[in-house]
Amino acid sequence: MACIEARGLRKTYGSTVALDRVDLEVEDGRILGLIGPNGAGKTTALNAFVGLTSYEGQLHVLGRNPWSERDRLMRDVCFIADVAVLPRWIRVSQLLDYVAGVHPRFDRSKATAALAKTGIALNQRVRQLSKGMVTQLHLAIVMAIDARLLILDEPTLGLDLLSRKAFYDSLLTDYLERSRTVVVATHQVEEVQHILTDLMFIDRGRIVFNRRMDDVEALYREVLVHPDAIGTARSLNPIYERQAVGRSVLLFEGVDPQQLAALGDVRTPSVADLFVAIMSRRGAQPQGAVQ
């Protein structure tokens, strides 16, 4: 059984369509990156997964209906929203007491151990902590919960580089320790791409790209084309072309690597470049495909 299963998932706010009949499936044990521009529907989708928003269509998370069974579901799902949501008045020790009091899968000693590695003191209030520390605190709590699914919505938004790095490092360490499913929505693609197993692009409420990272690496090639081979290269139907340090960089989908090697330097595109390529192709579709 898939961890998350959506059929015709739809959500509208007035005349705005946030999710437009989305079908998706996330298998157990995957780390899925949900990438999309602002307003693409990422937060709406994640909120639907954790029962924070109503929706049309069918949605099952760990076999449950999130909207009607949120409290039951939350025993097995952890969620970090895209805004700082820890109550500012609460003390760190109170937060640990509370979560230990209501959450059957919370391991307090694990959270305390994780906090000991940070500069966070148990008697501090959340409002006294820096933004990075609040995220570390939230992560320490979430990691101490033995959940089957972790949903992260822009978890590192507004953090400095060191905190972002520390965040994803501990996320990966935790993931390797015990296999659980992770869904992370973010703009900071380059920071997550090396930990993802699955990649999904979402735009204007639709899933426009959905592949395993293995397939991405096998299927997509970026070629730094020799100036004299540019004509041949363009005839192979690149899905995107950009200029970098005076040379053309062409992105190909499913073209034989041997064939590409003759055109110039071949490499695997970064998720960011792939994202730009897919998005601009979509954006230009009404006028015809980009050469």
Added chain:
Amino acid sequence: MNTSSQAMAGSHVGSDAVTPGDISLVRRLYWSVTRELWENRSIYLAPLAAAGVFLVGFLFGLGGLPARVRAAMALAPLQQHHTIEQPFFFVGLVLMLTEVLVAVFYCVDALYGERRDRSILFWKSVPVSDALSVLAKASIPILVLPLIAFVLTTVAQFVMLVVSSAVLAGSGLDSAMVWTHVPLVQTSFINLTHLVLVHGLWYAPLYGWLLLVSAWAKRVPFLWAVLPPAAIGVVEKLAFNTSYVGTMLGDRLGGLSGDAPSGDGMNMVMLATPLTQFLTAPGLWIGLALTAVFLYGAVRLRRVRGVI
């Protein structure tokens, strides 16, 4: 090999049936109420401060106590009783007033504040249902605050009795006198029943209404809670020249009207609530039914309403 197969069977049962570390409803409710007390320290600090201020004032006035008692002894027994009883009655009154004010302000913010500061996203990320959260919040004005007021009143009255009898003994008067005029056990019992029945159960629909508005309003919940009923009252007065709505609200706020003995002024007996009369009053049950409706609405709204 035996152990491993047993372990597997065990884990299977564990994940399939009720989780081994399942947390009882009572425990989740306890922590939900506790966290309300952490967030809203005024729930106990305000009554504590009110009792403290009253006690300080009472201690400063103690110098005049022997003189007042001597003067009172010349009066008729009933007036004598009232004179001695008065401060003990007043401390109860002050704490009740404080308790109601705290309850009103608490309710107005309870389901509004968590949406405004986005902490609702955290509270909803733990396995606590909306119904349990709203129930925990409703228990603060309906149960917790009346009990806090009761405990503090009793403690304050006890301190006042001890100090008064010491002062009276020091000036050669009968120190047992205050204890007979203010029988602590009976006084506490009257106080407790009044707080639990009137401030808890009778006022419950008012708190339910405030919680409902708190869960619904996108801005200024206090105005939304107060203005519509007031507007309905005004419209009724203008359109039909009647004041049923006003009378109804007044009766609710005034406790069970009609049972207070008049003519004696304000005193302890006034607070005594005849239990059978109270429990058979249709108003009580209509009010409780209304409370249930309001709270149900608040639960539904908490589920639907997102952050502001």
